[in-house]
Amino acid sequence: MFDGLKDKLGSFTSDVEEDVDDEAQEAIEEDAAEADSAAPESGAQQTDAAPTEDAATADAPAADTDDASEEDDRGLTEKAKILATGKSIIDEEDLQDHLDDLELALLSSDVEMGVAGEILSGVEENLVGETRRRLSSTGNLVRDALRESLYDVISVGQFDFEQRIRAADKPVVIIFTGVNGVGKTTTIAKLSERLEGQGLSTVLANGDTYRAGANEQLQKHADNLDRTLISHEQGSDPAAVIYDAVEYAEANDTDVVLGDTAGRLHTSDDLMAQLEKIDRVIDPDMTIFVDEAVAGQDAVNRAREFDEAAEIDGAVLTKADADPQGGAAISIAHVTGKPILFLGTGQGYDDLERFDPEEVVDRLLDA
Structure with a gap:
């Protein structure tokens, strides 16, 4: 994942870093030249004779010159400090060409336009203004500026998924939604395996009562994992299925109910009404x-639309191992204000990776 975008981000950091180095060298040479011009001439002669009144008067401007020299020295020191902290190391005009290239790289990697703009603003602020050190420094000014900006975008809304489950009253009810064929059912099975491995018991519920074969698909996962599946016949009320699963969990001290739902578009009024009914009857925790x-961009748009139609608490992205760009992973949290929680990285039940914003940023920049 991210291979294509990693190359583009690497080109940006190396190009800007080259300009930064040039700017720094020019500043050093300029400071050295100013220091040389401010130094006293080596051939100046001193006399031991007592100064006359006229000579003392003539010496007064020299004192002013000394004060000016001290001020120049202080100015050079301040410049050095500014240079060392990375502030205004490269001017905005020079940076703009690189930002234009970065914007094109982000958009071509399926990063949502508004998110790309946010990243560009963050990079510019971190490079030409005072940096905001929220992550450990890599020692590379440009790379750190980009890391900070990417992290701010990717980490929106993050929370500890398992910790929230442990802290909540049991059973915790989690409903999964999205369009057809994106891997909801397999994701439910993977999450069941993850939670069980952490000592949290689960029951599966098939609220996808309209798709032929949905019961059989989830039942196969339940059999493979030795889990209980609550299901009704095709065409039943999805809210009733989830309700029965909650009752089963309460009666059997089961920690988590994982409820599948029919794939739908946000414009499907009947199916969206089902979600509203589940929300009304069950009041799921997530x-x-x-x-x-x-x-890519389609996933970003759908995430926004689903959140507007039926508020979501987080997202899971499947087939992350097959995504060379990573635009959806970068964009969804910022667009919805809700975090990406997991990445599906394969077909096995253990192929579910917790989404860690800092690790993702480091992976993008090979930090």
């Missing part, structure tokens, strides 16, 4: 949006 990382 609603998780699932989509494919490889869907």
